Amino acid sequence: MNKRLLTTITVIVAFLAVAFIVTSQPTSKKNATSYVPTVGILQLVTHPALDQIHKGVVDGLKSEGYSGKKIKIDYQNAQADQSNLKTMSQKFANENADLTIGIATPAALSLAKTADGNTPVILAGITDPAGSGLVKTTKRPGRNITGVSGDSPLQQHLNVIKQVVPKAKTLGIIYTTSDHGGEYNAKNMEKIAKNAGYNVKMYTISTTNDMQQIAETMASQVDVVYAPQDNGVASAMKTLINVTNQDKIPVIPAVDTMVKDGGIATMSVSQYNIGYQAGIMAGKVLKGKSTATYSVKTITEGDMTINLKQAKLLGLTLPKSMVHEAETKGEVFK
Structure with a gap:
């Protein structure tokens, strides 16, 4: 084997070895420009x-x-x-x-x-x-x-309650026992409302299937209902409203979508x-x-959201300032 052939073979072997090492190295797929996460x-x-x-x-x-x-x-x-x-x-x-x-x-x-x-x-x-x-x-x-x-801007929610139902004395708060966020909001609202002089009654549901029965009990014992930011309560909002409407009990919820489903008004975080x-x-x-x-x-800043159709159904007249704020900065359901 002549020297030139030997050199050629050596170069080829070396090239293949380097190529193997390079292709064997793990590449970061997340750093590749073509990678789709x-x-x-x-x-x-x-x-x-x-x-x-x-x-x-x-x-x-x-x-x-x-x-x-x-x-x-x-x-x-x-x-x-x-x-x-x-x-x-x-x-x-x-x-x-x-x-x-x-x-x-x-x-x-x-x-x-x-x-x-x-x-x-x-x-x-x-x-x-x-x-x-x-x-x-x-x-x-x-x-x-x-x-x-x-x-949830709980103090603002309490202010809405005061404006919508100024003569209310007993506040019912309902939440889902398995929803940490709902319980957290409900119990914090309980403290704020008690400090403001309300008689507060707490009600709980385990699942949305409980809403009908618990809502019937609650509607017979309170002047107004607060529905916190709670997934179980939000899912059963229409059931809650069907019950409270029969007793003309207004519901002040935590978010705008719950107002759309029959709540009266709220300061809603988007x-x-x-x-x-x-x-x-x-x-x-x-x-x-x-x-x-x-x-x-x-995120805690909220916008005023009102449901004029629901307010009319319950015979409530919302303050002009609240309606104006909803019309100019928030949302109005009619």
Whole structure:
């Protein structure tokens, strides 16, 4: 074998060896420009408020450049079934989703448990995320979870109650026992209302199936009802209204979608905006921002929302200032 042939063979072998080493090195698919991330969105149940959050999430992701062929979104709705939450969360894990988004506290808790400190989880519409154990603090969440909290402006809600039913003395508050956010809001409103001089009666449901019976009892004992930001109550809002209407008891709910379903009025935090901000945060995390130091965003500013048709049905005349505020800055259902 002559020297030239030997040199040629040596060069070829060396080239093949280098090529093997290079192609054997793992590449970061997330850093590749052509990589399409998978985002799992888990929603607790279908009702207008959570549906608005979902829409906002998708639009928020879009604003960060994640839409169409640039993202794969796997949307799952548990329909208030705990076993579905677990199964759907595991589905995302099996698919190696790059990030998951939980709409409502039970959905977020399920995703957090499945992620086990690894895959980023974005909260969308969570009340009291620190109290529910999802983050260490809202300022520095720690590890893999952050997102958006939509805290109810409870003092403003109480002011609405005072304006709509100025002579009311007994306030009924209803919430779902399995909804941490609902219980949190209900008990905080209880304290505020008692300090304001109201006689407060608390009522609970375990599932939406309980609403008819509990609402009938409540309507016979109170002057006005407060329906907090609670997924179970929101899902059964029409049942609640059907019962309270019979006794001409006004219901002051926490969000605009519940006013649309028969509530009288509220100062409502935009559920769509909560979702939109969560979508933006998700987009930034996909681009590399650390969840551990990405502060939870809390939205508390509300807009006046009124239901004139419902007020007329119950024989209530809303203050002109409230109607004007809703017409100019908020929303009016007629």
